[in-house]
Amino acid sequence: MAADRRASWLKGVLDLLVLASLTEGESYGYEISKTLADAGLGQIKGGTLYPVLNRLEEAGLLATEFRVTERGPGRRYYRLTDLGRETLADQASRWLAFDESVRAVLTKGRAG
Amino acid sequence: MSDYFDTLARLLRDRGVPDHRITATVDDLTAYAQESGADPEEEFGPVAEFAAQLGPEPEPETGGPAEGTWVWTADIFADEQRLNEFGDQGWEVEKVDRLGRFVSHRDPERAQRWEYRREVVLARGRSLTERLAPDGWEPCGTWFHYEYFKRPRAASVGPAAAIDSPPPAAGRQLFFSRRFYLLAVLLLVACVLAVVGAARTSGSEATGFTVGAVVGATAVIVALWLLSRRRDH
The missing domain is CATH 1.10.287 (Helix Hairpins)
Structure with missing residues (x-):
């Protein structure tokens, strides 16, 4: 039940987390997944991550470049577009306001 | 490992994804799987489901509305009756757009019945909304001097308002009486x-x-x- 709920929370904010993970510069799928796992969000499988990356790219929030490597298959690198940055700034502040409200209610509930 | 990606490439092709895109996607995912050391099926899920998430949605055969959202309209003689008819099928009106159309949505997995009422509003104000709010009515759109209100049927019948298998969406958008x-x-x-x-x-x-x-x-x-x-x- 706890794991299900965590997955549900993540579903609502994963696109913002992906955008936020690219503010420092471009990255690729597995590296994004590792960045989010290292941040304490748990392992995000490729089956969850790639559909989100696709949606963000189709919405013009991410730009991609496919690069062939010397050894092994090529990789697709993702970077934020200007629209992606604007969207992240706007949506992140909305999420934080929502988080603040949730926190206030839960804190009050625990104290009661 | 290659079986998974071969199948994925074929399924993406069936969904109309361009070849250069398929190549880049499969290469990228192969690199991901190699780096993570995970089994592709375990990492990306069943191949058909994953392809469905990566590829574009196929065009609906009927030309009807996509399940989930529906924009429709009715004339003033029929709108309230139609609203309640479709509300009983699980359609929730989010707003009335500037063309007077009802922008509705329905969660096919958790559809709930809705009921509607239309009120004439001659002067803008909160009094009507405040008067109806205690009974569970909330505004869902305005069209000239008409204000539309919605209420989940769960407010009166509880869990019985849930719809186990909602009927298919109507294949049209215009309902004139x-x-x-x-x-x-x-x-x-x-x-x-x-x-x-x-x-x-x-x-x-x-x-x-x-x-x-x-x-x-x-x-x-x-x-x-x-x-x-x-x-x-």
Whole structure:
């Protein structure tokens, strides 16, 4: 039940987390997944991550470049577009306001 | 490992994804799987489901609305009845857009029944909303002087408001009543009679009247045409 709920929370904010993970510069799928796992969000499988990356790219929030490597298959690198940055700034502040409200209610509930 | 990606490439091709895109995607995912050391099926899920998430949605065969959202309209003689009919099928109106269409959505997995009412609002204010709020009604759109309210049926019947298997969405977006068509026909007939009557008289007044009547008739025809065009938006 706890794991299900965590997955549900993540579903609502994963696109913002992906955008936020690219503010420092471009990255690729597995590296994004590792960045989010290292941040304490748990392992995000490729089956969850790639559909989100696709949606963000189709919405013009991410730009991609496919690069062939010397050894092994090529990789697709993702970077934020200007629209992606604007969207992240706007949506992140909305999420934080929502988080603040949730926190206030839960804190009050625990104290009661 | 290659079986998974071969199948994925084939499924993406079936969904109309361009070849260069498929190559880049499969290469990228292969690199991901190699770096993570995970089994592709475990990492990306069942191949058919994953392909469905990566590839574009296939075009609906019926040309009807996509399950989940639906934009439709009805004339003022039928809207409340239609709202309740579709609300009973799980459609929740989010807003009335500037063309007077009901922008609705339905969660196919957790559909709930809704009920609606329409009120005439002559002066904007919160009094009506505040008066209806204690009974669970909330505003869901405004069209000129009409305000629409919705209420989940769960407010009165509880869990029985859930719909286990919602019926398919209606295949059209326009719901005009017989009264509407009758009114339209009467207006046209009135305009035609006015033109004919004016043509039998003479003088500049008749000419002015004829021009006015023609303009009026044209306006009615254009209005009807615009209304019928709504289904194409």
